[in-house]
Amino acid sequence: MAPKAPKFEIKTPKGTKDWDGVDMVIREKIFSTITDVFKRHGGTTIDTPVFELKEILAGKYGEDSKLIYDLADQGGELCSLRYDLTVPFARYLAMNKDIASIKRYHIAKVYRRDQPAVSKGRMREFYQCDFDIAGVYDPMIPDAEIIRIINEVFDSLGWKGTYTIKLNTRKILDGIFQVCGVPEPLLRPISSAVDKLDKMPWEDVRKEMVDEKGLDPAIADKIGKWVVLKGQRDLLEKLQADEELSKNESMKQGMADLDTLFTILEYFDALHTVSFDLSLARGLDYYTGVIYEVVTEGSAPAVSASEAAAEAPSKSKKKSAKSSDPDEDRSNDPTLGIGSVAAGGRYDNLVGMFSGKTQVPCVGISFGIDRIFSITKARMAAQKTTEKPRKNDVDVFVMAFGGGKDFTGLLKERSQVCARLWDAGIKAEFLYKVKPKLPAQFKAAEQNGVPFALILGDDELAQGKVRIKEMGLPAEHPLKEGELISLEKLEEEVQQRLVLKKQLDSIVREAAGLRVVHGIKSDDVQVSSTDSPTPLVTEQPTPATSDVQTAERPAEAEAKAAGGSNP
C-alpha cells in the first residue's frame, strides 16, 4: 500500500534551511578553525538551553525585542528562543556566583524573526560563535586579546588583508554627543541614527536626526563634523588635541582606554587591521565601552536605499519597505548587504541586571558563521575551485572480485575484513549487496572519493593475500593494478599506506599552493584520533600521485585495471 502524499508543502520553516554535503563540510571546517583559536586562548565551552524564561530576555534588546520567538503557552513557564548567546551567558554568570572570572566560548544557534535573505546568510535560525572574557582585570588587556582573537580567526580562515575591524568606544561617542549638546534622552536614539552611516550618506542620517528624532539642526551639524572621521592613532590625537572635547569626562576616559588598547594591540601585532571609526555605534543597549564590528567585501549593500529610491521615484522609500511581506526572502534585494561578519564589545553592567549588586565586567566577540559561510562560498565560486571537499572521510572501500555462477559475493570475508579495519580505527565501508559487481563497487568508492580499494578474491584469499589499490592512478603508473599484501598484517599494511598518502597529498598540495577550501586548512596527517601513534613514513613522494585529487576515475577502467570483468 503506497502512502498518500500529504496535502501540505514539505519544506523547512521560512528563513531556515537544512545543511548537508559539501556545505556542511565547509561549515564544520569553519567551526573547527574558530574553535582551535578559542582553545589556543584558554577558552572553555559552556552550553545553555535553546530557550530561556521569557523574563530573562525581556528588556535587553531595545527595539529588536519584537524579533524574539516565543514558545506557545502550553501550561507551566513562559519561554522564548534565545536571541543571542550574550544574555544567556550573563544569566549564567548571575546564577553561578562562584565564577568570578572565565574565558568562555559558545557555538550555538540563535533565533530572530527577521526578514530573511538566505543567500546572504541572513537567516532566522543561525549560528553564533562567541568568545567572552569575564572578570575584573587591568584595563584593556582582555579587550586587546579579543581583537587579537578576531585577527587569528580571520587569518586562519584565509581572509588576511580582506577584512577591517571597525572600532569605537561608547565613552567617546557619548562624550562627543554631550559636547555637541545632545540632550540626555536623545543619546541612544542619536547613537542609533549614527550607526546607519555604513548604509546611508550623512545627509540622510542628519535628516533622520532632525526630522524623526527632533534634534536641533545646529547640534546635528556639530555631530556631523566628527562622526564621519576614521583613522587610528592619528584620529585619537586629533580628538585629544581638541580643547572642548578633551575637557569632557566621558571623552577623557574613552581616549585613555583607546591609548592603552592601541599600545597593547601593537604588542600583539594586531593593530594593523583596526580602523578607529567614529560612526560605529552598535544597536544593542548593553555595551558600555569598546565596541567593534568586522566588515569585508560584500558587507555593505551594492546599492544604497536612497539610490534605489532615486531609481524608482514613483514609490516612496519608506512605503516600499513597509509594504513588503516580512516573511519574503530578500536575497536579491541590492539594498541589503551581508552586513558585519563579527561584532561585539564590552558590557560591564549586563550581569548586574540579573544578579543585583554583583557585577561581572565582560568583553566579547560574536562571529556570524552563516555570513562567513556565504562569503566563503561566493569566493570559492569566483575562484572556480576544482578541488571539492569530500562528503565523508572513508579511507578504504572493501570489494569482492569475481563473477559467474560460482561467485559467492564473499559477504563473510568482506564483513570480517571491515570489522578488522574498524577495530584498528580505520574508516572503511563496503557495498550492501550479497553479490556485488566490481564496477558497481568501484563506482560507489569513486562517488565518495575513497582513496583505497581493498579487493578480495578467492585465489588471493587462498594464498592469505588481498589486493590493495590506490584509486585514480594514471594508466602508466607501476602500481595501477595494485599490490598484494598479507591478510595477516592487513591493518598494519593499510595504515602505512594511509599515512604515506596523507603526507604525499599534503606535500603535493603545498607545492601546488592549493587549498581544499580557500583559506581552510587541509586535513592533518593523523588517520584517526583513536589510532595509536603510527611511525611517520619518510619515503620521498612520487610525482604520479599529483593528479589524485582532480583526475576523472571511470569505474569501468578501474575495475579493468584491477583485473575484473564481471559477466
Added chain:
Amino acid sequence: MAPKAPKFEIKTPKGTKDWDGVDMVIREKIFSTITDVFKRHGGTTIDTPVFELKEILAGKYGEDSKLIYDLADQGGELCSLRYDLTVPFARYLAMNKDIASIKRYHIAKVYRRDQPAVSKGRMREFYQCDFDIAGVYDPMIPDAEIIRIINEVFDSLGWKGTYTIKLNTRKILDGIFQVCGVPEPLLRPISSAVDKLDKMPWEDVRKEMVDEKGLDPAIADKIGKWVVLKGQRDLLEKLQADEELSKNESMKQGMADLDTLFTILEYFDALHTVSFDLSLARGLDYYTGVIYEVVTEGSAPAVSASEAAAEAPSKSKKKSAKSSDPDEDRSNDPTLGIGSVAAGGRYDNLVGMFSGKTQVPCVGISFGIDRIFSITKARMAAQKTTEKPRKNDVDVFVMAFGGGKDFTGLLKERSQVCARLWDAGIKAEFLYKVKPKLPAQFKAAEQNGVPFALILGDDELAQGKVRIKEMGLPAEHPLKEGELISLEKLEEEVQQRLVLKKQLDSIVREAAGLRVVHGIKSDDVQVSSTDSPTPLVTEQPTPATSDVQTAERPAEAEAKAAGGSNP
C-alpha cells in the same frame, strides 16, 4: 548606580540546565568518541532546523504527540520544536529526491514536554546522536552494521561487558499476536502493553491487556507464553520449530530476517552483546522491521511501580501518578530508572509519509547522550576517580618575574611572547594585570592545570633567554627550578617539551592503567591541529613525572622554586 535585582527567579526553564566545567568536558569527549565511530563507518553529517512546520510532526508520534513543544503564533507559519531527529531526517529525504542513499549522522538537541528527572538524564531539552542508513540494499546488511556501530560506540566508551542490546522485530511480534488471535485494531495497543514488561511483571501487563484494552483473557495467556522469552539463535530455533507460528507469513519473514542478521553479526563479531527479546516492542508507530534498545545497569527502575504501591497501600498507584505536578523533577523517584541508553530500528515507510509514492527504506540508531552522561558520572563517583579532566587545554602560562618599585610588569614582553606562541598554534595565556605578583600567576596557572610556566625576567631577557618550568615537579627533581631556553628559538623549544610531556603522560597513564574518565580515551599526542608535523621525540620517560596529574601544587612553593619572592 548599582542595578536593582530583578523580581523573578534567575534560572533555566524546568527540565533544562546549563552545561559547563568538567561535565562539559566529559560530554564533549562522549560526542567525539561517538563521532569517531560514525565517521569510521562512512557517515556524513547533516543539520536540520531546531523547529519544523507543525504539520511535519503531526501524526508521527502516537500518544506522545502531546509532549511536542509548539512555538507561539506570532503571525506566519505554525512551528514546533523537533521531538526527535528521525522525522526531520525523513522530511529531508522526501525534500531531496536526488538522494536515494545516504549514511547520515546528526548530533543535536530535541525537545519533549515530559516530566523531568534531571539527575537521571531525563531532560526536556536533550541531545540525541543518530546514525541512519537510508537506501535500497540487500536484506539485513545495513541493519547488522548498525548493531556493530552500537558495539563500537559502547566499547569505545569503556562499557564493554556492561550493556545489552535487546533486539526484536515487528514482523515476529505481529506474527505472534496474529497467531494468538489478537484482533487487527488491537495490534499496536497490545504491542505497547508488552513493551512495559521491562518495568512491570507479566501479571500487571496481562491485567492492562484484559482490563484496559479489552483483550480476551485466553488470548492474553497465549501471548504470555511467548513474550517473556529471551535468547539468541536458540530462541529463533524454538520459534522456527513451532508449527503454528511458522505458518504465519509475517513470522516467516521475521524469522528469515533474524537468521540473516545473526549470520552477518557473527561475521562482524558483534552477536555476543545481542539479546533476542520477545518483550521488546518500542512505542513509536513508524518501525517496520528490526527494533532494538540498549540497556545497562541503572536502566531499570530500582523499585517497580507495583512494589512501590504495595509499600504505600493507602494511595492507589494510578492516583499518585496523576496527582503529581507534571513540572516537578522526579530524580528521586525509585520507580523511575534511567531507561534505555540507545534505541532504534528499521522504518521503511516514514519517508513515504512525506513524499507520497517515493519510499526510501531506512534503519538507524539514536544514542541518548544525557543518559550516557549520567551513568558515566555515577561510575566516576563510584570509582572515586582522583584524576579530573581539565577545563581548558592551555599548555603554557606566560609570567613576569620581579617585584619592587622598578618592576615594570613586562606587559609588553608577555604580550609579545604570547603572540608568538599563538602564531605557532600553541595554547597560551597570561594574567591580565599590568604588574602581577609571581604567586598570583602560579596560582592562576595551577587552577587550570597548565603544564608549563614560561617566566620572563629582566636579567634573562637581557641575555636573550627565558625560563621554562614544568609545573608540579617534586622538590628533588633536577628541573624543579626550570631551564633557560633561547628566546629566539622559543616556539621550537616549547613545542618539543609539549610533545615529550604528552608522550610521557600517556605512557605513565597506560602503565598505571589509569584513564582520565572511565572509558574515555586520553588526549592524543598532537599538540594542536594547526601544527606542522612535529618529529616525535623518543627519550625514555623519567619516573619523576608520574605524580604530575595528582600532586598538590602550592603556588607559593612553585614561585619560590622559580626564585621569586615578590614583596
